[in-house]
Amino acid sequence: MSDFLSKFNKDNYDKLENEQKSSGGKNEPKSENIQEETKVEPAPSSSSNSENQTTQSRYYSNMAQRDADTGRSDEEVEVDPDYRRKKRRKQGIIIAGSVLAGILLFFIYYQMVHVKMEDFIGKPVSEARTWTTDNDLEMELTQEYSTEYEENQIISQSVSEKDKIRKGKKVQFVSSKGADPEDVIPLPDFSLLSQPDIENWIEENHAKNLKVVHEFSDSIKEGEFIRLEIRDSNITAEEYKRKDSAAVFLSKGEEVFAKDITVPDFSNKPKEEVEQWAKTNMIEMEYEEEDSTTVEANLIISQSVKAEEKIAKKDQMKVKVSLGKATIVPNFGELTPDEASEQAGLMLSVKQKFHSDVSYGKLISQSIEAGTKLMGQEETAVTVVYSLGRPYLRDYRGQLDGDLPRLFYEDYQSKGANVNYIVKYVDSPEIKGTIVGMSAFNQFINMTYTVEVQISRNDSASPISVPVPEEDMGEGE
Known part of the structure; x- marks a missing residue:
């Protein structure tokens, strides 16, 4: 601007005016440029139209004065008639944009610091815990018993679904501990219920410790009740609580197995080998013992199912086990006591007893019947009793009274005769x-007899010298 004013003097002005005239006004600026130059943005104001007009008048006067000072007084100023309307429109757009921007910023901020609550009722506690952690919320959990919700499911929450909650705040949840284990739930008569009814009863009453167990039965149809077992035998069905362990057994019907087990040849095999095979393959094995002169004791003689045939689990089978060679018990009534003592293969005990009806030397009894086959050392023990006839009372005069108990026991009582004595002391x-x-x-006496024995009471008599046998004298020497 300073360069322009320095050049703007009288001579330059005249020269410029001549050039414009010669050019026919070709260099005259366009009205649009004039309009642009004259348009100056006034400061926003809320004044009335009269004030705006005054301000504009002053503005145009100043512009005219400036043009006069700069030699532009001959130029015309064109005013845009839509200026006010455009200006107001522009102001409205700016204000509306500012308001919308503020609202948007507030909305974004609100969304950043708040979270919309979800519905966790009926859902696992772990799901609610994960959600609160991910959304910077604090979880406060309490528990209570409930039959409506399963264990560890949410029962209620302090903030309703879709409500906004500020991050960092605390949310209270109540979760289920399941049904109260101390509740008494009397058990019904399961024998009157079908399997679906039993399972529904368990589910409806939340009896998690009451199990349904299926087992095979040869006598009860499939699905029918077998028995009820309560672990604590002191608890009755009417006193049953949820915490008590119990089981309802239902039948699976008869178990049917495929015949896929090959039977080996057990001939001359030990019994223990058969027992192990039967246990491993769940075979109901029956053992029958029999003596044999050809197969050693405890070895298999024969089997009911032939070797290489197929049987199924729990099938029945029989084998004969050898007892070895048998000892046949003879008829000891045909033998004398001496002959009986010579019998081989028997653990024989020969006894003799008095008998009022059986004559001397005849058999009174034998502990095992004649013709019986005996196996093994213990089974071959046989006791036979021969008769001594009627008891014969001996003469005990000259003996001492101290020997009487032994003499009467050995001579009579040990041999079945009830012979006793009474003592009478005499001078x-x-x-x-x-x-x-x-x-x-x-003399011969009855099986029951009592004899009087007279004993000397003379304590002044000289002792009787008892002769010493020659054999004893020889031993002393």
């Missing part, structure tokens, strides 16, 4: 304690 020249008389002696 006698014999030494005290010597048997000097008997009411009976040297």
